[in-house]
Amino acid sequence: MKNIKAYGAKSNDADLNMMEIERRDILANDVKIEIDYCGVCHSDIHQVRNDWGNSKYPVVPGHEIIGRVVEVGADVKNFKQGDLVGVGCMVDSCQECKSCEDGLEQYCENGMTATYNGKDEHLGGHTFGGYSEMVVVREKFVLKVPENLDTKAVAPLLCAGITTWSPLRQWNVKKGDKVGVVGLGGLGHMGVKFAHALGAHVVMITTSPAKAEDAKSLGADEVLISKDEAEMKKHANSFDFILNTVPVGHDTNPYVALLKRDATMTLVGAIDEVDIHGGGLIMGRKRLAGSLIGGIKETQEMLDFCGEHNIVSDIEMIDIDSINTAFDRVVKSDVKYRFVIDMKSLKN
Numbered sequence: 322m323k324n325i326k327a328y329g330a331k332s333n334d335a336d337l338n339m340m341e342i343e344r345r346d347i348l349a350n351d352v353k354i355e356i357d358y359c360g361v362c363h364s365d366i367h368q369v370r371n372d373w374g375n376s377k378y379p380v381v382p383g384h385e386i387i388g389r390v391v392e393v394g395a396d397v398k399n400f401k402q403g404d405l406v407g408v409g410c411m412v413d414s415c416q417e418c419k420s421c422e423d424g425l426e427q428y429c430e431n432g433m434t435a436t437y438n439g440k441d442e443h444l445g446g447h448t449f450g451g452y453s454e455m456v457v458v459r460e461k462f463v464l465k466v467p468e469n470l471d472t473k474a475v476a477p478l479l480c481a482g483i484t485t486w487s488p489l490r491q492w493n494v495k496k497g498d499k500v501g502v503v504g505l506g507g508l509g510h511m512g513v514k515f516a517h518a519l520g521a522h523v524v525m526i527t528t529s530p531a532k533a534e535d536a537k538s539l540g541a542d543e544v545l546i547s548k549d550e551a552e553m554k555k556h557a558n559s560f561d562f563i564l565n566t567v568p569v570g571h572d573t574n575p576y577v578a579l580l581k582r583d584a585t586m587t588l589v590g591a592i593d594e595v596d597i598h599g600g601g602l603i604m605g606r607k608r609l610a611g612s613l614i615g616g617i618k619e620t621q622e623m624l625d626f627c628g629e630h631n632i633v634s635d636i637e638m639i640d641i642d643s644i645n646t647a648f649d650r651v652v653k654s655d656v657k658y659r660f661v662i663d664m665k666s667l668k669n
């Protein structure tokens with residue numbers, strides 16, 4: 322066991338501060354990673370502030386982790402010292418249930434182990450995330466990161482990337498489809514990039530007219546201001562797929578009205594109550610779906626796709642001591658479009 326430096330919150334109304342946490346000694350199947358960068362996901366804020374009512378303190382957030390392998394266990398086959406690697410939202414699962422067999426560890430029937438605030442089977446207590454110097458992770462949950470990309474900007478792919486990639490693939494978004502992405506934040510900006518790269522006609526659906534130009538430069542073909550009822554009406558019944566990243570409970574009916582017959586809207590943001598009128602689904606055989614991150618195999622495919630197509634996130638770099646301000650700015654939608662922490666700043 323080793324004590325290392327981390328940044329976390331001791332309660333739901335406390336700022337994040339420097340603290341010490343323990344990491345296990347590596348086991349035969351483990352990879353030890355020195356963390357270079359960690360993205361700041363809106364989920365980090367939900368967890369620190371206990372928005373979902375299940376937080377365990379202290380919370381050390383961070384599930385968009387990029388680093389270098391510093392040591393591997395005796396049975397590790399796919400990684401060696403010096404490799405550039407990533408860790409996303411999961412660090413373990415049972416590996417025996419149907420979901421794990423299908424490569425969908427995020428839906429593990431025995432409960433996957435979340436990178437932070439999950440049950441720590443080794444040290445007891447709960448897991449601590451990537452706002453820290455180092456992490457020890459079971460090999461199966463470590464991703465290979467293409468070396469040709471800007472490493473800092475790869476970090477958000479580990480959550481924002483896979484969370485948007487997975488539903489776009491699941492619902493078979495393809496060339497020529499009209500795809501809407503609701504909410505231009507960390508997830509939304511990756512949704513736009515991926516839908517564009519898959520050949521779709523992409524419509525950014527936003528509450529913020531000021532983001533229109535950015536949306537277009539990220540790959541949106543059109544921008545639709547969701548508060549403009551007349552414009553929303555013009556797009557009624559025309560979308561093949563909508564990815565909804567709104568981070569809070571909301572009225573989904575105006576978005577469902579945009580779907581074509583038999584089309585789907587997938588929620589990824591609102592882990593919360595949403596309003597839906599059955600009639601909006603029934604008249605048109607429309608579907609409202611949900612999606613949680615993505616499996617390990619699919620995450621590797623997404624990273625490889627990004628390597629081939631030169632796709633990374635748009636980021637603002639920060640030092641760890643700016644994290645509390647960064648949290649407030651994310652809540653105000655004031656970030657373009659993901660904060661990434663330079664974890665070297667934790668050592669200073």
Ligand code: NAP
Nearest residue numbers: 363364504505506507508527528529568589590613614654
């Ligand atoms: P974010 O950067 O804060 O972006 C959310 C965007 O949604 C905002 O930029 C804003 O875009 C829009 N928005 C905010 N409040 C809204 C409201 N009341 N009504 C309509 N639109 C609103 O957040 P993020 O990091 O992308 O995360 C989005 C959500 O996904 C969070 O709740 C996070 O916890 C969740 N999440 C889920 C998964 C999963 O596996 N399902 C994985 C990661 C994150 P505009 O200004 O363009 O309207």
Ligand code: ZN
Nearest residue numbers: 362364480481
């Ligand atoms: Zn996340």
